[in-house]
Amino acid sequence: MTTSLLSAPPATTLRQALLADRARALTQLYRQAFPAVRRLVQRQGGSAQDAQDVFQDALVVFYEQAVLGTLELTASASTYLVSIARHRWQHELRRRARLPNEALPDESDALAAEEPEAAEETAFAVRDYVERLGVKCRDMLLNFYYFQQPLTQIAEANGYRSVRSATVQKFKCLERLRASVRAAFCTETIEY
Amino acid sequence: MRPELERLHLIEQQLLNGPAALPAGEWQLRQLFDGELAADAAAQQQLYHGLRAAGRQQLRQELRQIHARLYGGRWAWLRRLWPM
Numbered sequence: 001m002t003t004s005l006l007s008a009p010p011a012t013t014l015r016q017a018l019l020a021d022r023a024r025a026l027t028q029l030y031r032q033a034f035p036a037v038r039r040l041v042q043r044q045g046g047s048a049q050d051a052q053d054v055f056q057d058a059l060v061v062f063y064e065q066a067v068l069g070t071l072e073l074t075a076s077a078s079t080y081l082v083s084i085a086r087h088r089w090q091h092e093l094r095r096r097a098r099l100p101n102e103a104l105p106d107e108s109d110a111l112a113a114e115e116p117e118a119a120e121e122t123a124f125a126v127r128d129y130v131e132r133l134g135v136k137c138r139d140m141l142l143n144f145y146y147f148q149q150p151l152t153q154i155a156e157a158n159g160y161r162s163v164r165s166a167t168v169q170k171f172k173c174l175e176r177l178r179a180s181v182r183a184a185f186c187t188e189t190i191e192y
Numbered sequence: 193m194r195p196e197l198e199r200l201h202l203i204e205q206q207l208l209n210g211p212a213a214l215p216a217g218e219w220q221l222r223q224l225f226d227g228e229l230a231a232d233a234a235a236q237q238q239l240y241h242g243l244r245a246a247g248r249q250q251l252r253q254e255l256r257q258i259h260a261r262l263y264g265g266r267w268a269w270l271r272r273l274w275p276m
Binding site: 031056142171174182 | 193196197200201204235236238239240241242243244245246247248249250251252254255256258259261262263
């Protein structure tokens with residue numbers, strides 16, 4: 001994998017690397033692409049923190065495209081990452097020119113800006129309930145729904161006897177999340 | 193699986209366009225006969241949006257840790273001179 005991410009790997013290779021060992025693949029991408037983004041941002045008057053924020057935003061977008069299979073690479077992964085970061089930094093520079101006294105929006109706002117406001121608020125409320133699930137359920141749901149790990153991998157990593165057992169557990173966790181969100185939303189409605 | 197979990201599975205297939213998703217006409221018919229199906233599907237969609245928000249939060253946390261490992265600490269100045 002070491003050399004495969006540095007040149008122009010097919011998107012499927014990259015996806016497999018991210019799914020097999022996320023920390024390792026992300027570290028490799030980080031090491032490869034971040035210095036160029038930092039130079040770019042600092043040359044244009046940004047701080048080291050700006051560079052970090054913009055690069056991490058880009059890496060989140062990149063990760064989601066890669067694991068969802070919507071990534072189309074015509075250059076190396078790091079070239080593509082730098083180009084996403086450059087686009088986001090230019091967007092941020094325009095925003096600062098309009099609103100010079102406001103800081104970089106926080107990570108959640110920056111990525112959720114494309115969603116309608118009400119849906120975004122609900123998503124953040126549900127996110128808090130995800131955090132309150134036990135570690136086992138939380139990891140199971142995030143690994144499957146966000147990190148897009150196959151259930152075979154989840155079953156193996158968590159010691160489930162079969163994919164079927166992992167599937168049942170996943171739906172039990174989803175049911176728990178739904179119940180806690182529903183209870184909270186009902187309480188809020190009654191309070192109003 | 194018990195029926196409640198099967199229902200979550202049915203809705204999930206529909207929302208995430210899974211291999212067992214029903215054809216659109218059949219899904220609409222089910223909604224006609226099951227008054228709570230549309231509301232349950234909307235609620236489940238909200239769960240998926242929340243899971244995406246939570247996933248992004250965790251990924252950002254992991255990226256901050258990677259950054260700290262690569263560029264923080266006592267050798268940070270060296271890495272700035274010779275980026276790896």
